[in-house]
Amino acid sequence: MTSNLLISFKLNGNEVQVDSAPDRRVIDLLREDLGLTGTKESCGRGDCGACSILIDGDQRLSCLMLAVQLEGREMITIEGFSLQEDRLSNVQQKFIELGAAQCGFCTPGMVISATALLRVNPEPSRSEVRQAISGNLCRCGAYQKILDAIEAASKEKTKL
Ligand code: FES
Ligand code: FES
Incomplete structure (x- = not known):
């Protein structure tokens, strides 16, 4: 089992720290841990774009990103607008x-x-x-x- 890490990043304009397994998918972190359910999951494998988020201004797929990849980045979800x-x-x-x-x-x-x-x-x-x-x-x-x-x-x- 992977040990949790404290991961720091900016989420919708606020600095946050989450205690998470580094290999947790960002879509799960958002929807299940942070209660941000505006980001949707459909295919779960990078084919549909439903789980799109902005990372440092670029569109990324949260079903293909791991929590540890958020360290020091800026994430905006649909709720952030x-x-x-x-x-x-x-x-x-x-x-x-x-x-x-x-x-x-x-x-x-x-x-x-x-x-x-x-x-x-x-x-x-x-x-x-x-x-x-x-x-x-x-x-x-x-x-x-x-x-x-x-x-x-x-x-x-x-x-x-
Ligand atoms: S859920 Fe389909 S690309 Fe992520
Ligand atoms: S999937 Fe229903 S409006 Fe696009």
């Missing part, structure tokens, strides 16, 4: 306005991937948006509206 800014982000807002969610299971991951894109490429082309969410599967097939929502968010003055 409203916590930090006390409002929905533009991407979240456009998903609502344009009805870009059906069951909503893929939505947190889609929003994370879209946000990662808009932070580095504020005015992406349609094909760049498509590329950015190519690792995010939507079993409801809501892709058209998802693309429309991300494109609409990119046209806002305040991007995120």
Whole structure:
């Protein structure tokens, strides 16, 4: 059995320390230990994007990351957007306005991937948006509206 470690990182704007097995998956740490259930798990093996999070601003898959890899990093989960800014982000807002969610299971991951894109490429082309969410599967097939929502968010003055 692996001994626990004290792992320090920034989570949604706050410095935190968690006492965790170093090989615990980040998705389990979030959902089971920290109660942050906005991040979803579907495939559990890196194929669907449902478990996407931001690590130092980049989109990462929390089902493929281990707790020990968080040491010294900055993680933002879907909960972090409203916590930090006390409002929905533009991407979240456009998903609502344009009805870009059906069951909503893929939505947190889609929003994370879209946000990662808009932070580095504020005015992406349609094909760049498509590329950015190519690792995010939507079993409801809501892709058209998802693309429309991300494109609409990119046209806002305040991007995120
Ligand atoms: S649950 Fe992580 S990629 Fe599918
Ligand atoms: S809205 Fe249902 S999986 Fe995308």
